[in-house]
Amino acid sequence: MDLTKQIKRKIALLGSHAVGKTSLISQFVEGRFPEKYLTTIGLKVDAKKVVLDGYELDLVVWDIAGQDDPTRIPHYYLNGCHGFIYVVDLSRASTYRNMEVNLNLLQGIIPQASRLIAGNKVDLLSSQELETVKSQTPLPLDFCTSAKTGENVEALFDELGRKLIHAYETTGA
């Protein structure tokens, strides 16, 4: 008898342009890194099933075009979103400078959503540079990832999955 519980969850990747949202999804869903940067113009949606802690999570992943101001994201892109990953580029300060303001705005738009902060492109930094960047980000990073090498990508999505399961078990949402 299959005791796995199935739940469907909508998650989104948000953040400024060219931080690697599409590449992170590509690495997570297909296990590959697109070598050429091609900006996302609006929205791409992918799906992946993840088995985690006795649950089969049917993740619908919304890849939303880079936006410096989250209030400009079309309303229905975020409607019903259960969780999101806010992605910054560790090699570009402009992508994490306003993260606190943006996350507060997002909290107002999707208050129920679980969230994680990912510092991407960790492969571009030395360990010393990484420590400097970590001390400069307005909020602590939950994960430092590399969509290129795959470092921490699965761990990032697994952790969001666990947060979604926790929210489902505690609030039913």
Added chain:
Amino acid sequence: MHMKLQELKLRYVQRFSQIVVFTHDGQFVDSCNSLAETHTWHGSSLFDRFPILSGLHDAIKIMDQGLKPICLPAIEMALENRPGVFDFEIYVHPQDPDLRVWMIYDQTPFYRYLQEIQQERNVLRMEKEDLLADRDIDRR
């Protein structure tokens, strides 16, 4: 003359738009097949077939006739074997509150043009940031 104009207009609109009707819980009902052939959609749930619709499941289900349509601009996807960038509009069928009308507009040429411009803009912005960072390091 009037009929001819209508016919011309219809032919033009057909080139980039498709209309799909489905039930509020996602079951396919009918389509005009202008952009994509839908014979394999019969008897299936569009929520299972299109992850983007499943992400809007609740919003689609509770839609009321008076409500504004759900509008989703610039969606990059493959509609059957037709990759492109589409605008979606979903609204309650004017003659049946249990049905939904899904309008699909293929805006690929326009969005590809926009994508090129956006891409150039993003690359320039990153280059400028790199230059400023280099200058900062030189100053130190």
